[in-house]
Amino acid sequence: MARSRRDFTPECKDEAVKLVITTGRAVATVARELGVNEATLGRWVSAFMARNETGQTEVTESKRAELLRLRKENADLKMDRAFLKKASIFFAQEASDTSVLRSN
16 A cells, blocks of 8 residues: 655744754654654755755745735736736727728
């Protein structure tokens, strides 16, 4: 019987990594306590260390919320722009059709 794969949220991963880094305990110990595979937690810690070396920092909740708001606003603006573009084409065609009728 195969085991199903567990998905962890980024917040869960960050908390697990913080436990390893702030407490100074071994990855294996923290992994056992959390019920996570030791290699998995080790990869999370390595990725965190690599991000910090390259200058990337964690995204705070307020920044994440702002990013989501801006993405939604951007999608709305793109939709509005597409609608206005179609409307301008429609009215331009209608204006040219009425000018042809008037000239006849």
